Amino acid sequence: MTEPEGDYLLRTDEEELARMGLQHSLWRPIAEEMWDAAGIGNGMRVLDLGCGPGDATLDLAERVGPQGSVLAIDRSPPFLDHLRVRLREKGWDERVETVEADFSRLGLKAETLDAVWARWTFCWDSDVSATLAQVAQALRPGGVLVVQDYLNYGGLRLEPREPAFERVVDAVLRSWEDSGGDPDICSRLPGLMADNGLLLEQDIPITRTISPDDSMWEWPTTFFRSFVPELVNLGLLNSREGEAFEEAWSRASLNPGTRFPLPPMQGQVARKPQAGERDS
Ligand SMILES: C[S@@+](CC[C@H](N)C(=O)[O-])C[C@H]1O[C@@H](n2cnc3c(N)ncnc32)[C@H](O)[C@@H]1O
DSSP states (O other): OOOOBTTBOSOOSHHHHHHHHHHHHHHHHHHHHHHHHHTOOTTOEEEEETOTTOHHHHHHHHHHOTTOEEEEEESOHHHHHHHHHHHHHHTOTTTEEEEEOOGGGOOOOTTOEEEEEEESOGGGOSOHHHHHHHHHHHEEEEEEEEEEEESOGGGOOOBSOOHHHHHHHHHHHHHHHHTTOOTTHHHHHHHHHHHTTOEEEEEEEEOOEEOTTSGGGHHHHHHHHHHHHHHHHTTSSOHHHHHHHHHHHHHHHHOTTOBEEOOOEEEEEEEOOOHHHHHO
8 A cells, every 4th residue: 555645545556446437427418518518629738637547548548639639647657657658558648748747836927728528626725716727827718627526425324313423424525625725626716717817608506316226336435445444543433433434335335225315516617718719
């Protein structure tokens, strides 16, 4: 198991790479819908901000085609190394530029991007407004910022209720907020986008309730089974609470009547105005 990087608490090892790959395959249809709605397509230059191991980066590279390009930025060397291996396999080293950088110093050139994709990125950013200022200056007039992120994560509950699960949710929230992140970032983003001159065009709820026979059940299962031991290591849960979670999740997974509303998210699309729009 690798140590968490900086204030980002999730892991970056092989097991986490596999979990993120699964996560992307489950959420890919929503990403594709949002890219369609935002008009991301052939020939564009797109930034994948906080790209992780690059699962979405590869789909974006496919989408923009050989005439387009993707800039993939993350601060995690293991994630970027993983992405570079995949790019070499595809022969896409030219199409995708990988850059190791922190959100606070992205080094973006002015008016060079047609679109920015940021999924589960701003919820980890301790200074979202400063990042949005960099993104806004780097977008071309008419360019889009497309976000998928969390809204009110703290409301997570299993039905039938499992108190051991609710203790885990409280610990997740504490660890997230202690690291400077915001599990309710989508409630603040529209205001921060406006402060940075971006016009919110779409703000769409992404909600879904699943049961254990749903393929999406693997998503919370792999996340909580991976992260609960980290919460125990961090001292935010004791080992008995970790075991109680395992028992509760197994019970819920074996009960076909279990219902689990997934963490609420928003899909948000904001556009940098054209010069004329700005003046009017
Ligand atoms: C939850 S992952 C999301 C990855 C990817 N966007 C996806 O949808 O699969 C968050 C990513 O943000 C990166 N990250 C967190 N804090 C960062 C920071 N301050 N600067 C740059 N990257 C950061 C992490 O390394 C991680 O890859």
